[in-house]
Amino acid sequence: MRAFALALGLTLGLTAACADARAEPGISPDAWMKDASIRERPLSALILPGAHDAATNWLSPEIQPGSSTQLPKWLAEALKAAERLGIPADQIVRRWARAQTATVGELMARGARYLDVRCGWESSRSEWRVHHALVGRMVDETLEEVKAFLVEHPSELAIVELSHFLGDPDAAAVERLATVVEEIFGDLLAPYPGSTKKLFEMQVGRDFVDQNRRVMIVFEDADVAAKHGFWPAKTITNTYADSDDEKFMESFNRDVVVAFNEPSFAEEALLKLSWTLTTQPRTVLEALNVFEPSNPHSLIELASRRANPKLAGFADSATSFRCAVANILVVDDFVNSDALEVVLRLNSAGPFPRGECAWPAPARVADAK
Numbered sequence: 001m002r003a004f005a006l007a008l009g010l011t012l013g014l015t016a017a018c019a020d021a022r023a024e025p026g027i028s029p030d031a032w033m034k035d036a037s038i039r040e041r042p043l044s045a046l047i048l049p050g051a052h053d054a055a056t057n058w059l060s061p062e063i064q065p066g067s068s069t070q071l072p073k074w075l076a077e078a079l080k081a082a083e084r085l086g087i088p089a090d091q092i093v094r095r096w097a098r099a100q101t102a103t104v105g106e107l108m109a110r111g112a113r114y115l116d117v118r119c120g121w122e123s124s125r126s127e128w129r130v131h132h133a134l135v136g137r138m139v140d141e142t143l144e145e146v147k148a149f150l151v152e153h154p155s156e157l158a159i160v161e162l163s164h165f166l167g168d169p170d171a172a173a174v175e176r177l178a179t180v181v182e183e184i185f186g187d188l189l190a191p192y193p194g195s196t197k198k199l200f201e202m203q204v205g206r207d208f209v210d211q212n213r214r215v216m217i218v219f220e221d222a223d224v225a226a227k228h229g230f231w232p233a234k235t236i237t238n239t240y241a242d243s244d245d246e247k248f249m250e251s252f253n254r255d256v257v258v259a260f261n262e263p264s265f266a267e268e269a270l271l272k273l274s275w276t277l278t279t280q281p282r283t284v285l286e287a288l289n290v291f292e293p294s295n296p297h298s299l300i301e302l303a304s305r306r307a308n309p310k311l312a313g314f315a316d317s318a319t320s321f322r323c324a325v326a327n328i329l330v331v332d333d334f335v336n337s338d339a340l341e342v343v344l345r346l347n348s349a350g351p352f353p354r355g356e357c358a359w360p361a362p363a364r365v366a367d368a369k
Contacts, residue, residue, distance in 0.1 A: 029111040029340055034155035038347070039205030043327070044267065045351045046204070048159065049343040050114025050330035051107045052276050053099035055142045059134040061090035064120045066166035072096075075133050077281040081288060090134060095287070095298035096279040097133040102335040104142050108149040111340035114159045114272075114328045117142060119177060119220075121167030128177050131166060139177065143184045150188060150214050157190070157204065157214040159270075159328070161236060165220050174221050178228045181217055190216045191229040199235065200267045236328065240274035244283045246306040249275070250314060254359065261323050261357030273326035275311050275339075277302045303332035308339075315342045319349045323357035 033039070038046065064071065074096055082089040100107065104115060119139050120131035130136035139162075146158060162181070165174065182189070190213040193202075208214055218235050219225035225232045241252035253273055260271050279299055286295045296302040308331060318325050325346055331339045 027344060030109045030149075031153055031155050032111055032340070032344065033113070033157065033204060033209070039155075039209065040203060041351075042199075042201055042203050043208075044200040044270065046327070047325060047343050047346050047350075048113040048328050049111055049334070049339045050116065050159075050272070050328050051100055051104075051112045051334040052116050052274060052330040052332050053132045054107060054112070054115040054117055055100070055104050055130040056098050056132045056136055057100045057102055059090075059094055059097055059132070059136045061088065062135040063089075063093070064131040064133060064135050064166055065122065066120065066168060070164075070166050072133050072279065074279040074281050074284050077284045078133075081284060085288075092284070093133055096284060097299070099132060099276075099299055099303075099332045100335075101300060101333055104145045105149050107334050108146065108153075108156075108158065110335045111343075112334050113157065114330060115146065115161070116330060117160055117162055118164035118166075119162050121165065121169035121173050123167060123169075123173075126173075128169075128173075128180070131164070140180050140184065143181065146215065147184055147188065154212070154214075155209060157208045157216070159216045159218060159236075161218040163218075163220045163233065174224050178219065178221075178224050178230070181219075181230070182228060185215050185217070187212065188215050189213065189229070190231075192225070192231045196232070196235050196268050199270070235269055237269045237271050238274070239272060240276060240278065242278050244277050244280045244302060246277060246310060249277055249307065250310060253314065257318055257323050257325055258357060258359055260326060261352070261354055261359075263355040265354060270327035272328040272330060275307060275314070275329060275331050277307045277332075300333050304336060307331070308333065308337040312338055312342050315346055318357075318359060319346065321357060321359035322352045323359045324350050324352045324354075 075093065078092045078096060079089050082092045117139065118131050119128050120135060122129055122135065128139040130139055130142055146160060150156060150158060190208055202208065217230045218233060219230040220233050222232050239256050241249040243249050253275065256273055259265065286292065287297045289295060296305055315325060329339060329343055331337045
């Protein structure tokens with residue numbers, strides 16, 4: 001595993017050197033946090049660009065074990081379609097499970113600083129693997145990739161959220177995952193200070209980078225997180241529209257932004273805005289309609305054709321009304337989006353004081369989960 005990490009470090013160095021900075025001249029995507037204006041801010045006053053369902057650029061043919069109620073709603077429709085067409089199930093499922101086209105190292109080299117890593121337990125092999133409907137790479141290999149990038153880029157930090165512990169892991173399996181995290185990151189881990197509120201006072205430079213505590217692990221199991229000093233799941237408020245309709249997703253996220261800017265908003269967790277479209281059973285069926293070739297045929301196409309092209313306009317509109325967008329902004333197909341450029345512009349424009357947002361919104365999000 002260590003040899004893997006060393007080889008990976010060399011690869012990341014080459015990747016970073018080739019990464020393009022489409023945002024602004026002089027901005028390097030692999031080291032954008034070294035800027036003084038970023039270092040001097042608390043994490044709560046920044047927006048971090050992130051990758052939804054990170055590490056799903058490669059997925060095996062295997063369905064993730066676990067209760068059917070925990071698996072995506074569209075999966076059953078995809079399996080039925082594969083059976084009707086007489087083709088291997090993974091050929092259809094993979095289209096809607098693969099959310100990224102790049103490795104975790106490439107995502108980070110292109111600017112991603114939040115990673116959504118979903119961990120599934122493979123009891124037959126006693127392994128933790130990344131998953132999204134299908135089983136992917138081993139989680140420890142993914143985390144080694146994160147570490148390799150951080151070692152190569154001492155000005156950068158990352159938030160890694162480990163969640164969706166499917167496969168019915170027992171307490172020993174969850175403890176094993178926590179131990180692997182500690183072994184990989186060691187002193188790079190940013191310890192939980194005992195209150196999520198303290199996060200809103202911690203500066204990027206002073207409290208993270210200068211201390212070389214540059215990876216925040218947000219861990220789904222609260223008891224195990226407390227034992228190992230990880231950040232609890234409540235550190236991040238997750239929001240998503242759960243729709244394949246870009247107009248509904250945009251309206252939903254506008255409501256999230258308006259609520260986030262209210263003076264009454266409780267500063268106890270980082271707000272994550274998901275600029276993502278979610279596959280629905282009908283999305284799978286529409287893709288099989290040969291008479292409508294314009295329908296997206298994969299989650300990547302859903303992102304590249306419907307969601308990501310509208311992100312910049314959404315962000316610019318929010319800025320024009322003096323609205324802070326969120327603390328974390330995640331997208332699918334990160335490397336082919338303009339998420340980093342959008343986030344850099346938002347960070348340059350803000351943060352705006354709460355109560356100044358004048359963005360008209362017809363409704364508010366009562367509960368963001």
